[in-house]
Amino acid sequence: MVYQVFPDRFAPPDAPPPPAPPRRARPWSKTPRKGRYLPSAGVWSHELHVWGGTLTGVRAHLDHVAALADVLYLNPIHDALTNHRYDARDWTRVDPLLGTRDDVVALAEDLHRRGLRLMLDGVFNHLGRTAPAFQRALTHPDAPERAWFDLDARYTHGARSWFDVFNLPEVRLEHPAVRKLAFEGPDSVVQRWLREGADGWRLDVAHDLGPALCAAIRQGARAAKPDAWVVGEVWNDPRGWLDTLDGVLNMHLRVLLLELVDGTLAPARFGRLLERHLADAGIEGLLRSWLVLDNHDTPRLASRLPKPWQRRLAQTLQLALPGSPVLYYGVEIGMTGDGDPTNRAPMRWDEVPGHPELERLRTLLDLRRRLPALRFGDATVLDGEGLVAFTRHTDRVEETVLVLVNPGPEPVTERLALRDPRLMSGSPLEDALHPGETVHVDAGTVRVSVPARGARLLTPRMPPAWGYDPYRRLLQD
DSSP: OEEEEOGGGTSOOSSOOOOOTTOEEOOTTOOOOOOOEETTTTEEGGGGEEOOOOHHHHHHTHHHHHHHOSEEEEOOOEEESSSSOOSEEEEEEEOTTTOOHHHHHHHHHHHHHTTOEEEEEEOOSBOOTTOHHHHHHHHOTTOGGGGGSOBOTTSTTSBOBGGGOTTOBBOOTTSHHHHHHHTSSTTSHHHHHHHTTOOEEEETTHHHHOHHHHHHHHHHHHHHOTTOEEEEOOOSOSTTGGGTSSEEBOHHHHHHHHHHHTTSSOHHHHHHHHHHHHHHHOHHHHHTSEEESOOTTSOOHHHHSOSHHHHHHHHHHHHHSSSEEEEETTGGGTOOOSSTTGGGOOOOGGGOTTOHHHHHHHHHHHHHHHOHHHHHOEEEEOOOSSSEEEEEEOSSGGGOEEEEEEOSSSOEEEEEEOOOTTSOTTOEEEESSSTTOEEEOBTTEEEEEEOTTEEEEEEEOOOOTTSOOTTHHHHHO
16 A cells, blocks of 8 residues: 655644745645746746645654555655656755755654655656756756757757656756766665665656666666665556566556546446456556556546545455555545646645544455455456456465445346356355355356445355365365
8 A cells, every 4th residue: 555645735844944935835724726827937836835844744644644554655855946846956855845865764764663665756757947957058068967958949948848848858867977866876866765765766757768767767776775666657558567667657547447437437348448457467567556546646536536435436446456556645535636736735634533534445444454365466357247346366265355346326236257266156255345244156156236336345254163164175275
C-alpha cells in the first residue's frame, strides 16, 4: 500500500516560514482556485500560492500514514519556483519552505522504525526555467550547461520544453555531465538520496524518458541500494515498460476500472480487457506496479465517482486487483477536486475522526492484510456476464480469493467456472466481506448471487481439524 502526499498541502505548520516573492502564502482554510497566467514567469498565479506544509508536519502525522499504508510517496521536495515543484531549480537541494536534507533523513528514519518505506519523486526529464543551469545556458555562450539543453530559436520558447510549457525546459539526460549529476555515480541525486534513507524513486513522465534511460536510472539506483524500487509514470500500455522499470503507475487499468464503475464498460467487456491486460503485461510486473485511482494530476476520486457506492466498488477492486494500491492523501475522507489546483487542496484533518469513508477503507485494508493472495497472488479472470469475476491465488489453495463485483442496479445470479482444479466439490466458500454467508463448490463451478452495486470476496472455509477433510492430501503435497 502506498500513501501519496503533496508536501505543501498535507500538514499545517505551527509557524510557516514566509515565502519569498513571487510566492504568496495562503491560509490552510482556503481551497485552491485557478488563477491567471503570468507570461513573464511562464506559470499560472495559483502555482505560486503556498499553504506552508513541511516535512516536519509530515513526520507528525506518520501514525495516520502507517495505519493506511507501508510506503510513503512524496511529490517533489527539491528547490523550485512553484508549489508543485515539478520545475526544479536544483535537484540536489531541498526547498527551504519544506525543510532541509536533515529533515528528509529524519523522516526516513521515522518511517523505517515503523516498518515503512520512503519513495521520492524524480523529475529528471526537465528543469524549471529559473534553474541556474538553464539561466547560464541562456546567457553565457560558452557555458558548459548549454550542452544540457536543446536551445534553438525555432522552438516556441527558444528551447525544447516539456509539452511546450515555457517554464519546463527539457534536459538532455543523455549528456554525460547530466547523467553524472542525476543518477550515475555515488554522488548523483538518485544514489545519494538512497544512501541517505530513501528506498526508491517514482520517475516523473517516464514515458518521455524512454525505456533506455529508465533502465539506466534503475541501474544507478541498484548500485546504491540493491532493493531500491523504481516505478515509472507511464500513461501507455505497460507492456514493454516493465522490462526496464520495477513497475509503472498502472493508468491503463485505472481507466478500465473507473469506466466499469461509472457504467461505461459492461462487466463482461471489462473482464475480457482485464484478461488481455494480465496476459500482455504479466503478473510479476503488475504486482510491482502501482494501481492509482486518483492523484495530483487527475480529478479526485470523490469528484470522478461522486456516489458513495461507486467509490466503495472502485476501492474494493483497487485492493483486490494485482498491484500496490495508491491512496492519494484525503481520499480516505472523500475530499473532492475536479483537477489542478482544486485536487491539491489542504488536508482536512478536522474531518478525519470517525469519517465513514475512512472506516470503510480500514475494513478493506484489514482484509487485504489478512488475505495474502490479494497482496502477491496470481490472477485468473472468470467468464462472467453481469459480474466481474476473478480469482487471486497462491500455491496454497486455502489462500484463494474469489472476487465478485456487480456494478449494476439489479442483483445478479450466475454460475461461474472456477478454473482451479484444487477447489474441492462440495466445499464451502465464505464471504470475507459478509462473514457467515457461504456458497459451495459444485464440480469446479459455483453459483453465486451478488446484490446490486455490491461485492463479495469468497475464500475457502477449511474443515475442522478432526472432521472429514477433502483437502487433507492436497495440503500435504
